[in-house]
Amino acid sequence: MSDSSTHSTVTTTQVLAWISSLLAHYRLKVAGAIVALLVAAGAWLLLGQGIKLAVDQGFLNDNADMLNKAVLGVLVITAVASLATYVRFYLMTWLGERISADIRMSVFSHLLTLPPSFFAQLRTGEVISRFTSDTTIVQTVVGMSLSMAIRSTITFIGSLVLMTITSPILTLCVLLAVPAVLVPIRLLAPQVRKYARLSQDRVADLGAHIDQSLHEIMTVQAFNAEPLEASQFNASVDAVMTTAQRRIHYRSLLIGLIMLLSLSAIVLIAWFGARQVFSGDMSAGELSAFLFYAVMAGGSVATVSEVIGEVQRGVGASERLLELLATEPAIHSGETDFDNGNTTPPAISFNNVTFQYPGSSCLFNKLNLDVNPGEKVALVGASGAGKTTLFQLLLRFYDVKAGCICLDAEPVTSLSLSSLRSQIAMVSQEPVVFATSVIENIRYGNPLASDEQVKKAAKAAFAHEFIEELEKGYQTQLGERGVRLSGGQKQRIAIARALLADRPVLLLDEATSALDARSEKMVQEALNKLMEGRTTIIIAHRLATVKHVDRIIVMDKGHVVSTGKHDELLENDTLYREYAELQLLS
Numbered sequence: 001m002s003d004s005s006t007h008s009t010v011t012t013t014q015v016l017a018w019i020s021s022l023l024a025h026y027r028l029k030v031a032g033a034i035v036a037l038l039v040a041a042g043a044w045l046l047l048g049q050g051i052k053l054a055v056d057q058g059f060l061n062d063n064a065d066m067l068n069k070a071v072l073g074v075l076v077i078t079a080v081a082s083l084a085t086y087v088r089f090y091l092m093t094w095l096g097e098r099i100s101a102d103i104r105m106s107v108f109s110h111l112l113t114l115p116p117s118f119f120a121q122l123r124t125g126e127v128i129s130r131f132t133s134d135t136t137i138v139q140t141v142v143g144m145s146l147s148m149a150i151r152s153t154i155t156f157i158g159s160l161v162l163m164t165i166t167s168p169i170l171t172l173c174v175l176l177a178v179p180a181v182l183v184p185i186r187l188l189a190p191q192v193r194k195y196a197r198l199s200q201d202r203v204a205d206l207g208a209h210i211d212q213s214l215h216e217i218m219t220v221q222a223f224n225a226e227p228l229e230a231s232q233f234n235a236s237v238d239a240v241m242t243t244a245q246r247r248i249h250y251r252s253l254l255i256g257l258i259m260l261l262s263l264s265a266i267v268l269i270a271w272f273g274a275r276q277v278f279s280g281d282m283s284a285g286e287l288s289a290f291l292f293y294a295v296m297a298g299g300s301v302a303t304v305s306e307v308i309g310e311v312q313r314g315v316g317a318s319e320r321l322l323e324l325l326a327t328e329p330a331i332h333s334g335e336t337d338f339d340n341g342n343t344t345p346p347a348i349s350f351n352n353v354t355f356q357y358p359g360s361s362c363l364f365n366k367l368n369l370d371v372n373p374g375e376k377v378a379l380v381g382a383s384g385a386g387k388t389t390l391f392q393l394l395l396r397f398y399d400v401k402a403g404c405i406c407l408d409a410e411p412v413t414s415l416s417l418s419s420l421r422s423q424i425a426m427v428s429q430e431p432v433v434f435a436t437s438v439i440e441n442i443r444y445g446n447p448l449a450s451d452e453q454v455k456k457a458a459k460a461a462f463a464h465e466f467i468e469e470l471e472k473g474y475q476t477q478l479g480e481r482g483v484r485l486s487g488g489q490k491q492r493i494a495i496a497r498a499l500l501a502d503r504p505v506l507l508l509d510e511a512t513s514a515l516d517a518r519s520e521k522m523v524q525e526a527l528n529k530l531m532e533g534r535t536t537i538i539i540a541h542r543l544a545t546v547k548h549v550d551r552i553i554v555m556d557k558g559h560v561v562s563t564g565k566h567d568e569l570l571e572n573d574t575l576y577r578e579y580a581e582l583q584l585l586s
């Protein structure tokens with residue numbers, strides 16, 4: 001559960017500076033919106049003068065001509081104000097949409113640079129929530145609330161100036177009332193912001209829950225765990241409601257108090273003004289105009305108070321987005337591009353590597369392991385021995401604590417991440433299939449490959465046949481996580497992808513585990529072809545698949561126990577013999 005709300009390190013000023021920097025890209029539109037805003041506010045303020053003229057010169061003096069002119073003036077002002085409102089509304093809403101789109105793009109690009117350790121701490125559902133709901137809030141705030149707040153502030157200042165011109169005494173009374181209105185804003189706004197952020201955190205928990213339950217729907221249903229899942233989800237929904245209720249409470253209190261205070265002030269001022277008209281110190285037109293401005297000023301304060309809650313909500317949402325953006329990638333790219341002339345595949349060496357996962361005990365202590373150029377090496381060992389971790393370290397998903405991993409003589413830390421990773425193709429234990437078409441799934445290995453190259457790779461991976469039998473062949477959509485394919489079919493797609501990527505280092509994580517005997521044979525042949533001329537490391541649980549590699553490395557609890565050929569190890573290594581006996585291979 002993310003509960004960073006109470007320890008937020010982001011200030012409102014930082015949020016506003018961030019939003020301003022985003023808006024700075026659209027200076028012309030922002031300027032247009034501000035001009036439209038000023039014109040609209042100015043026109044509404046002028047309306048008060050029209051009213052004053054209409055009352056004093058028209059109604060009271062029985063002057064029909066003057067009345068006509070004043071009414072015409074009022075109509076023109078209304079038209080101008082309406083046009084300006086259209087322009088302002090259009091531009092501000094556009095800016096809101098644009099900014100939230102920009103935020104989504106930059107946050108997503110940034111997330112892609114963060115290492116897996118970051119995602120091990122933050123649930124994907126929570127990240128999705130930050131994307132969707134937080135950016136939507138920012139969009140509303142920039143597109144609506146902020147513009148309303150600015151418009152109301154301008155209207156308030158303009159009204160105040162015109163009120164002062166109309167009647168300084170009455171204005172003084174209004175000014176005395178202002179602090180009374182500001183007190184609740186000062187006291188309650190931080191509470192609104194705090195609970196706004198908390199409720200976003202709770203909504204994010206919901207996202208995470210949905211993501212997990214639906215992702216594992218088969219397990220949920222197979223264990224009849226629907227009631228359990230539903231009740232846990234209901235508890236999360238209740239938590240959202242409870243937090244939202246607190247936010248709503250403070251917001252409503254804020255709005256209500258401000259309404260009460262500002263309207264009471266206006267009534268009292270109207271009473272005082274009416275007495276001035278009776279005593280002849282003020283004309284009826286002046287009082288009408290003054291009250292018009294006072295209502296506008298009061299309305300503005302009410303609007304500001306209403307949207308200030310919304311703006312605080314936006315600040316809360318922005319905080320969470322800024323936090324994502326501020327997360328530094330724990331892995332820093334080196335500068336060098338890997339270049340060994342590309343004639344031979346690179347050697348891989350782990351020299352005195354010491355490593356532990358964050359918060360775990362030491363996994364590798366001065367581990368040494370060398371793989372020669374073009375050599376095919378199999379890693380064998382009990383679950384948890386550290387085989388997958390070696391892959392992760394080579395790909396720099398994590399950095400070692402001490403020691404060095406090298407491609408040829410080049411430490412991986414000095415290579416640029418993209419150059420390092422472009423040397424390596426990986427087929428993971430659980431084949432990854434994206435929710436796009438078959439052709440796009442294979443082309444992921446090399447986005448520039450032609451349709452013909454994709455098909456060639458699919459044929460080599462023994463995938464072409466079953467792909468052709470799919471409803472739309474290579475254009476068939478595979479559904480989320482490839483739900484429409486069997487385990488073996490998914491694996492062959494992943495192998496075709498690796499073939500197409502055509503990289504000098506190959507990492508295979510028990511790539512044939514999900515295949516039946518017939519397809520296993522086919523895939524094994526494809527893999528043999530794929531391994532040709534590449535430095536390959538295979539993680540294998542089943543020894544049958546690795547009997548023919550150049551060298552087998554037996555690992556146990558983070559150590560290399562022994563290395564050798566299948567027959568040598570059978571003879572000399574007790575641990576390996578045990579594995580082989582278990583698998584009836586000796």
Ligand SMILES: Nc1ncnc2c1ncn2[C@@H]1O[C@H](COP(=O)(O)OP(=O)(O)OP(=O)(O)O)[C@@H](O)[C@H]1O
Nearest residue numbers: 120357358360363382383384385386387388389390
């Ligand atoms: N992200 C992680 N955070 C903390 N510990 C981890 C993490 N990933 C793996 N480990 C731990 O590191 C050890 C080695 O794991 P690793 O996945 O490398 O083993 P493996 O030999 O590949 O196992 P298997 O054959 O079951 O896949 C295990 O004890 C595991 O619990």
